[in-house]
Amino acid sequence: MSGEEAFVTLATNDGYAKGAMVLGSSLREHGTTRKLVALVGPHVTEPCGHALRAIFDEVCPVDVLDSGDSARLALMQRPDLGVTFTKLHCWTLTRYDKCVFMDADTMALSNIDELFEREELSAAPDPGWPDCFNSGVFVFRPSVETHEKLLTFCAENGSFDGGDQGVLNSFFNTWATADISKHLPFLYNLSSIAIYSYLPAFKHYGRDAKVVHFLGKSKPWSYTYDVESGKVVDFPEGPQAGLHPDYLRDWWRLYTASVVPLLRRAYGDEPVPSSGMEEGSRDIHEDETASSPSADPPSEASSSPRPMSSEERKQRWEAGQMDYLGDDSFANIERKLDSFLK
Numbered sequence: 001m002s003g004e005e006a007f008v009t010l011a012t013n014d015g016y017a018k019g020a021m022v023l024g025s026s027l028r029e030h031g032t033t034r035k036l037v038a039l040v041g042p043h044v045t046e047p048c049g050h051a052l053r054a055i056f057d058e059v060c061p062v063d064v065l066d067s068g069d070s071a072r073l074a075l076m077q078r079p080d081l082g083v084t085f086t087k088l089h090c091w092t093l094t095r096y097d098k099c100v101f102m103d104a105d106t107m108a109l110s111n112i113d114e115l116f117e118r119e120e121l122s123a124a125p126d127p128g129w130p131d132c133f134n135s136g137v138f139v140f141r142p143s144v145e146t147h148e149k150l151l152t153f154c155a156e157n158g159s160f161d162g163g164d165q166g167v168l169n170s171f172f173n174t175w176a177t178a179d180i181s182k183h184l185p186f187l188y189n190l191s192s193i194a195i196y197s198y199l200p201a202f203k204h205y206g207r208d209a210k211v212v213h214f215l216g217k218s219k220p221w222s223y224t225y226d227v228e229s230g231k232v233v234d235f236p237e238g239p240q241a242g243l244h245p246d247y248l249r250d251w252w253r254l255y256t257a258s259v260v261p262l263l264r265r266a267y268g269d270e271p272v273p274s275s276g277m278e279e280g281s282r283d284i285h286e287d288e289t290a291s292s293p294s295a296d297p298p299s300e301a302s303s304s305p306r307p308m309s310s311e312e313r314k315q316r317w318e319a320g321q322m323d324y325l326g327d328d329s330f331a332n333i334e335r336k337l338d339s340f341l342k
Contacts (some may be wrong), residue, residue, distance in 0.1 A: 035057045230249065
């Protein structure tokens with residue numbers, strides 16, 4: 001055993017590569033003493049690969065593993081998550097004794113090196129089904145044997161959600177009951193979805209959050225940031241699930257300060273793309289005819305939206321489609337709670 005330990009992440013396209021850059025920069029900013037490793041799929045372009053190599057100690061090309069399970073992925077309305085099977089490559093990093101995997105849509109808010117005191121498989125509960133762990137942050141021990149067993153398990157059993165989280169929960173199926181020391185505090189994998197579903201807890205514990213996880217279809221790199229005003233000024237179409245405006249601004253500030261200079265050098269005289277959805281960086285499941293977030297919205301989008309009924313709003317909440325930066329913003333909800341309590 002080498003005795004080395006590492007934080008590991010995965011980028012399957014340029015958007016997630018930029019997320020990985022912010023994650024790596026956040027870990028560096030908070031003084032981690034561990035190595036940083038990025039697994040990179042073939043859809044990541046060379047300029048992003050160059051910038052990744054400036055942040056990470058090791059950038060490892062990997063083949064994309066796709067569950068191809070369109071039926072189960074459709075249940076979550078997330079066909080893009082099939083490629084998360086690629087995450088299983090992390091068990092091949094046997095030059096490290098222990099690792100902490102972090103999704104590229106997470107960001108460290110403080111030093112979290114203490115996670116290496118935990119054992120495999122340590123993870124935080126998922127906000128959607130707390131008897132399952134969320135696979136966005138977990139502690140593991142690289143092992144060829146475990147990797148082979150996981151691949152065999154995938155081939156024989158598939159995944160109950162079509163992605164890596166279903167596989168890992170089925171494989172490490174004693175997590176919920178066997179050893180409470182493997183249950184990471186939720187503060188190590190705080191999702192914005194949970195912030196809004198239980199605001200009192202967020203107000204009480206949120207200041208101690210260590211990792212924020214931008215769950216949902218919309219990611220920080222899907223937006224546009226105005227450097228002068230310090231505001232996120234452009235929003236992609238569709239539900240804003242998984243984003244909190246304060247953390248979103250923090251992500252963009254770090255991206256602007258630490259990542260953009262690296263991308264400018266990597267792109268040379270070419271302008272640095274403003275979002276993760278520029279040509280060449282689409283998720284491999286995305287319909288090639290779909291418009292990017294930077295495209296002009298349809299004509300009907302420019303007209304004033306009709307007011308949403310209480311029933312429609314309830315249905316959107318139940319489907320995880322809250323308008324976090326509009327009617328369902330933290331400030332609005334806080335005002336309603338204060339009014340109710342009074």
